[in-house]
Amino acid sequence: MLRLVPTILLPIVSLTPALAQGPNAGLPPLPLDEDTYVFDTAEAGRVRVVVVTRELENPWSLAFLPDGAMLVTERPGRLRILRDGVLDPEPIAGLTDVYTGGGGGLLEVALDPGFAENERIYWTYTKELPDDDHTAALARGRLQGTTLVDVEEIFEARTGVGGPPAGAPILFGPDGMLYMGVGGANDDIAQRTDNHQGKILRLTGDGEPGPDNPFIGQAAHLPEIFTYGHRNMLGLALHPETGAVWENENGPQGGDEVNVLEPGANYGWPIVSFGREYAGPRVSERTFAEGMVGPVVVWVPSIAASGMTFYTGDAFPEWQGNLLVGGLQFGRIPGTGQLHRIVFNENWEEIRREALLMELRQRIRNVEQGPDGRVYLVTDEDDGAVLRIEPE
Amino acid sequence: MLRLVPTILLPIVSLTPALAQGPNAGLPPLPLDEDTYVFDTAEAGRVRVVVVTRELENPWSLAFLPDGAMLVTERPGRLRILRDGVLDPEPIAGLTDVYTGGGGGLLEVALDPGFAENERIYWTYTKELPDDDHTAALARGRLQGTTLVDVEEIFEARTGVGGPPAGAPILFGPDGMLYMGVGGANDDIAQRTDNHQGKILRLTGDGEPGPDNPFIGQAAHLPEIFTYGHRNMLGLALHPETGAVWENENGPQGGDEVNVLEPGANYGWPIVSFGREYAGPRVSERTFAEGMVGPVVVWVPSIAASGMTFYTGDAFPEWQGNLLVGGLQFGRIPGTGQLHRIVFNENWEEIRREALLMELRQRIRNVEQGPDGRVYLVTDEDDGAVLRIEPE
Numbered sequence: 001m002l003r004l005v006p007t008i009l010l011p012i013v014s015l016t017p018a019l020a021q022g023p024n025a026g027l028p029p030l031p032l033d034e035d036t037y038v039f040d041t042a043e044a045g046r047v048r049v050v051v052v053t054r055e056l057e058n059p060w061s062l063a064f065l066p067d068g069a070m071l072v073t074e075r076p077g078r079l080r081i082l083r084d085g086v087l088d089p090e091p092i093a094g095l096t097d098v099y100t101g102g103g104g105g106l107l108e109v110a111l112d113p114g115f116a117e118n119e120r121i122y123w124t125y126t127k128e129l130p131d132d133d134h135t136a137a138l139a140r141g142r143l144q145g146t147t148l149v150d151v152e153e154i155f156e157a158r159t160g161v162g163g164p165p166a167g168a169p170i171l172f173g174p175d176g177m178l179y180m181g182v183g184g185a186n187d188d189i190a191q192r193t194d195n196h197q198g199k200i201l202r203l204t205g206d207g208e209p210g211p212d213n214p215f216i217g218q219a220a221h222l223p224e225i226f227t228y229g230h231r232n233m234l235g236l237a238l239h240p241e242t243g244a245v246w247e248n249e250n251g252p253q254g255g256d257e258v259n260v261l262e263p264g265a266n267y268g269w270p271i272v273s274f275g276r277e278y279a280g281p282r283v284s285e286r287t288f289a290e291g292m293v294g295p296v297v298v299w300v301p302s303i304a305a306s307g308m309t310f311y312t313g314d315a316f317p318e319w320q321g322n323l324l325v326g327g328l329q330f331g332r333i334p335g336t337g338q339l340h341r342i343v344f345n346e347n348w349e350e351i352r353r354e355a356l357l358m359e360l361r362q363r364i365r366n367v368e369q370g371p372d373g374r375v376y377l378v379t380d381e382d383d384g385a386v387l388r389i390e391p392e
Numbered sequence: 393m394l395r396l397v398p399t400i401l402l403p404i405v406s407l408t409p410a411l412a413q414g415p416n417a418g419l420p421p422l423p424l425d426e427d428t429y430v431f432d433t434a435e436a437g438r439v440r441v442v443v444v445t446r447e448l449e450n451p452w453s454l455a456f457l458p459d460g461a462m463l464v465t466e467r468p469g470r471l472r473i474l475r476d477g478v479l480d481p482e483p484i485a486g487l488t489d490v491y492t493g494g495g496g497g498l499l500e501v502a503l504d505p506g507f508a509e510n511e512r513i514y515w516t517y518t519k520e521l522p523d524d525d526h527t528a529a530l531a532r533g534r535l536q537g538t539t540l541v542d543v544e545e546i547f548e549a550r551t552g553v554g555g556p557p558a559g560a561p562i563l564f565g566p567d568g569m570l571y572m573g574v575g576g577a578n579d580d581i582a583q584r585t586d587n588h589q590g591k592i593l594r595l596t597g598d599g600e601p602g603p604d605n606p607f608i609g610q611a612a613h614l615p616e617i618f619t620y621g622h623r624n625m626l627g628l629a630l631h632p633e634t635g636a637v638w639e640n641e642n643g644p645q646g647g648d649e650v651n652v653l654e655p656g657a658n659y660g661w662p663i664v665s666f667g668r669e670y671a672g673p674r675v676s677e678r679t680f681a682e683g684m685v686g687p688v689v690v691w692v693p694s695i696a697a698s699g700m701t702f703y704t705g706d707a708f709p710e711w712q713g714n715l716l717v718g719g720l721q722f723g724r725i726p727g728t729g730q731l732h733r734i735v736f737n738e739n740w741e742e743i744r745r746e747a748l749l750m751e752l753r754q755r756i757r758n759v760e761q762g763p764d765g766r767v768y769l770v771t772d773e774d775d776g777a778v779l780r781i782e783p784e
Contacts, residue, residue, distance in 0.1 A: 280741030349672030
């Protein structure tokens with residue numbers, strides 16, 4: 001929990017005439033008008049939040065280039081670049097077409113581990129299919145200045161007919177493989193391995209199944225699948241010590257989870273869940289079951305867990321080894337986004353959790369550690385921002 | 393989530409010299425120096441929080457007299473009275489002796505349903521026993537002006553040897569019976585019915601077992617027990633429609649619960665739990681089990697759920713039917729108390745949850761609806777307050 005300091009107070013929102021708020025109205029919007037905000041934290045003293053830019057439209061993901069520049073995706077289908085904290089007014093040229101209806105759009109961006117040599121970046125996005133269907137797709141290209149060349153779609157997820165998968169996080173593992181989550185599994189499609197929805201996939205840099213994937217050679221299962229039984233994944237993070245890939249996913253109402261991925265494992269959705277359906281009934285009477293792997297972190301109620309990263313920098317020594325997880329909203333109430341900091345013991349079991357930045361009322365969509373050890377966020381808002389957290 | 397308005401801004405806490413905060417240091421304390429605070433809420437517009445008094449020492453419980461005066465317990469063993477919002481400088485005379493070591497003290501206060509005729513009030517407290525043992529006890533007396541007469545201890549809980557039970561909430565049900573929780577069951581003592589720890593008891597106004605209690609006449613079970621398998625209960629509330637008694641209890645790290653009490657039922661602690669031990673490992677791989685009743689509301693992480701009440705007043709029509717639950721701290725981080733508002737569907741299943749008042753950084757210990765339909769809180773702080781929430 002943090003606190004505002006008077007000199008940088010959040011502006012008053014006009015509430016005249018009196019709001020006639022219906023159910024689930026949420027908190028009134030709060031523009032990020034100040035350049036900096038200062039908060040108390042529980043273990044890192046006071047921190048300053050700097051608004052690096054507020055000129056983005058629903059930014060979704062960010063990635064740092066080796067030279068310190070920052071790539072940011074905008075859900076409406078633009079890839080942007082910031083150099084020295086200044087947003088280039090022109091989007092990167094040459095991106096794939098992106099379907100932007102129904103909450104879909106340009107989603108994640110990640111650098112090839114060999115970027116310094118091959119200039120290659122990867123991105124995921126919503127793709128329109130015939131018959132009003134949609135899916136998640138993966139593309140790559142080489143970034144030359146502000147232009148993408150050699151652009152090619154290298155993978156298209158096989159999903160059920162329905163709305164577009166809301167999340168498609170990607171991450172290169174220490175094994176050089178590209179892990180990709182395909183979300184949007186609101187029903188038991190997540191338990192069937194003849195499709196990619198509600199699965200974490202493990203792909204080569206060419207978009208092919210990892211050659212040693214757990215279901216390779218088993219006809220009933222798609223070869224790209226690494227894990228299954230997920231619901232709607234919005235974050236992947238590499239564990240700094242074990243090298244394991246950690247994943248998070250949204251429950252419906254409660255039951256957001258962080259999981260540690262193990263090849264071929266079933267994470268249980270919707271057979272087991274800590275959450276409730278939006279209408280109220282429990283998803284399941286069970287939260288664990290034989291043959292299914294349980295989560296290491298759970299939220300009840302939900303924070304709409306989003307991007308996440310392990311903090312390993314020097315700017316906040318007190319936070320080293322902590323998992324930072326963005327949240328779009330708390331308890332199904334709009335206007336209540338926050339950043340959670342999760343502290344673990346030596347066995348990587350949770351021992352406490354701090355909620356940060358809720359005073360800003362922003363949908364915290366992604367969190368990354370910068371090359372400077374500071375923490376960078378993007379906010380999924382119409383007037384979306386890049387925020388930087390640094391010691392005061 | 394709420395927001396401060398500049399004119400009533402919280403004061404700056406001195407942070408010079410720089411804080412050297414260790415693990416779990418918590419947020420710096422924040423005195424309630426202003427007379428009022430105004431916040432946005434998600435569904436009730438803006439609300440004003442009025443500091444009725446800030447001159448209490450660790451207030452724990454409050455109860456309204458028919459004439460509108462308010463009784464407040466202080467954990468150090470004093471019963472106080474406020475009339476027209478003014479704290480009588482003299483405590484009520486004639487209270488029982490109270491053991492105040494180790495977090496114990498004077499705990500809850502409740503009026504006899506026949507108070508208007510019999511002037512009777514009931515209170516719970518920590519009682520010292522031989523051999524450095526302690527327990528929870530129940531007493532009653534008649535309140536005449538500012539003096540208690542005919543004071544008598546009418547029940548003493550049979551607990552295991554150990555620290556004093558941290559909670560002992562009491563509530564008169566629509567059946568005229570007095571429900572009393574005896575907490576502090578950190579181990580499997582809660583599953584054994586030869587003691588009162590981790591149990592909800594059902595007593596007559598004389599402190600005797602309810603004559604139709606579920607274990608009456610069964611020699612292996614104590615006759616006062618109504619339900620068992622609880623951990624550390626801090627709140628009881630009467631459901632405004634069903635007349636059922638709802639109870640809440642603290643998990644260790646995660647796993648705070650609200651339960652609906654059914655005679656003779658087992659609520660599962662520590663066989664099932666949504667929480668983790670303080671050191672990190674899960675309490676159990678199971679959250680539900682055959683023959684045990686599961687919670688209707690869960691918190692992961694914990695808020696240290698405390699007093700609670702169903703809101704039924706006219707001051708906040710948007711909150712009618714909601715459950716208001718105080719929280720002492722969030723995620724095991726000191727300085728993060730808050731008030732949660734839980735919204736249910738027509739089957740009394742949760743559909744959303746709002747966190748309120750966290751900017752005040754107070755340990756919200758109890759919440760009651762006043763006869764004026766406004767919401768009253770006490771804060772478990774050295775400089776403890778009575779707060780009133782009203783429309784702006």
